[in-house]
Amino acid sequence: MAAFIALLCFLVILSQSSTLVDASVTETCKAIDFDYDFCVATLSAAPGSASADTQGLAIIASNLTKANATSTESTISILLQKTKDTKTSRCLSSCSTMYSDLVDTLNDTISAIKSKRYFDANIYLSAAVGVGDDCETQFVELKVKSPLTKQNDDSRKLSRLSLAITSVLK
Numbered sequence: 001m002a003a004f005i006a007l008l009c010f011l012v013i014l015s016q017s018s019t020l021v022d023a024s025v026t027e028t029c030k031a032i033d034f035d036y037d038f039c040v041a042t043l044s045a046a047p048g049s050a051s052a053d054t055q056g057l058a059i060i061a062s063n064l065t066k067a068n069a070t071s072t073e074s075t076i077s078i079l080l081q082k083t084k085d086t087k088t089s090r091c092l093s094s095c096s097t098m099y100s101d102l103v104d105t106l107n108d109t110i111s112a113i114k115s116k117r118y119f120d121a122n123i124y125l126s127a128a129v130g131v132g133d134d135c136e137t138q139f140v141e142l143k144v145k146s147p148l149t150k151q152n153d154d155s156r157k158l159s160r161l162s163l164a165i166t167s168v169l170k
Helices: 002-031 036-045 054-082 086-114 118-129 131-141 149-167
Strands: none
Touching (some): 002 054, 086 118, 086 131, 086 149, 118 131, 131 149
């Protein structure tokens, strides 16, 4: 009987802590001007989001954006090795530079958020938002089908999410 009561107490505590955890993500997502469902789904899936405050969620979102940029850099590197088309290669090279710079910018962003230099973080993230569009534009201008449309779209969404969360920090 004592084990049952201990288990019951543990489950009550666990359910209350889950409610608190979800409240942080959901409250942050409600407080920002952004796609609520995307925000909740993205942040809830990230390790550490359950116990993070808004500043922590801004760092998590920026780290997700950085992971996307790093992954996109790797994809570009593979595509460059396989591509024979000069125009596509030129676009990929340009996008590679953009995503490499984005990773550096996101490192600066994360440091700024951790140091509570939110104005600086917002400036960095404002620049980050355009990388997906700028990369995609390279392909449009040279009339080449982009092999990075999904990655560019993800970059755009994640950068905007990071900016939206960081913008509410004071």
